[in-house]
Every structure is written in structure tokens, then in C-alpha cells.
Amino acid sequence: xxxxxxxxxxxxxxxxxxxxxxxxxxxxxxxxxxxxxxxxxxxxxxxxxxxxxxxxxxxxxxxxxxxxxxxxxxxxxxxxxxxxxxxxxxxxxxxxxxxxxxxxxxxxxxxxxxxxxxxxxxxxxxxxxxxxxxxxx
Numbered sequence: 001x002x003x004x005x006x007x008x009x010x011x012x013x014x015x016x017x018x019x020x021x022x023x024x025x026x027x028x029x030x031x032x033x034x035x036x037x038x039x040x041x042x043x044x045x046x047x048x049x050x051x052x053x054x055x056x057x058x059x060x061x062x063x064x065x066x067x068x069x070x071x072x073x074x075x076x077x078x079x080x081x082x083x084x085x086x087x088x089x090x091x092x093x094x095x096x097x098x099x100x101x102x103x104x105x106x107x108x109x110x111x112x113x114x115x116x117x118x119x120x121x122x123x124x125x126x127x128x129x130x131x132x133x134x135x136x137x
Contacts, residue, residue, distance in 0.1 A: 006084070007085075009044070009045040009054075009088070010043060010086065011045060011054045012041070012088070013040055014091045014130065016092070017111055021113050022130060024040060024111075025102065026039075036121075040126060040130075042058050061103055063106075063109065064099065064102075065096070066096075068093060070090045072090055073089050073091050075087065075088055078125060114134035
């Protein structure tokens, strides 16, 4: 029964700058998942890749930053096109927060404060986690 539902393991990096703002990125409208929405850096874990290695790699690839500290803050499970995604969420800090160098699947980035969340369109799971991390300062 469950063999028809592939599981995809993913990571998501909630990167905080020294002033308490978080990095968000906007997906290209041509992306297959969350097209045109704001989200946080992250992506799929490669086969046989450790989760933390995936977290560090995805941040480097997507925004050009190097993570120096991270802490697991929860998991989000959702279904998209008959696949179960298990996204591991981490709160992170980077060695340096500039320059942000976006990969081609991303079109914009912003460092936002809590009161700016409503100005952006996020997947609901990302919006809820951002509200949570801002509240748990």
C-alpha cells in the first residue's frame, strides 16, 4: 500500500542575521514546487547524504552562504504530487550574511523582521515556522 507513496527527505534553513532578521528567498514562477512563493533556503537530501551535509550544501548552492551554527527546530510532513515530503527545519546562523548569491531557481531575497511576514506570500508551513522562530527569540 505505502510503496506507491515515495518519501522525499528535505532540509530547510531558517537563517538568522545578527539583528534578528531571517533570510527569505522567492522561487521562480517556473519551479515545480512553491512556484512564485517566498520560502527559505533548502531542498532534497541526496541518496546516502547525511541530513546536516544536505543542509549545508543546499544553503551554499541556493544563497552562497556558509552555515556555522544550526539547531533542529522541527519537522514538516506534507504531500505534493503523490510524494510524502519530510522536511527537517533548522534555525541557523551564517559566518557572513552578505553577499547573498542566488541560484537560478530563485529570483529575489530579503532579510525580514517579524512585522514584515504578512507582506510576503509563503507556503503556510513556512509562514507558521517563521512566526514560531520569531516568537521563540
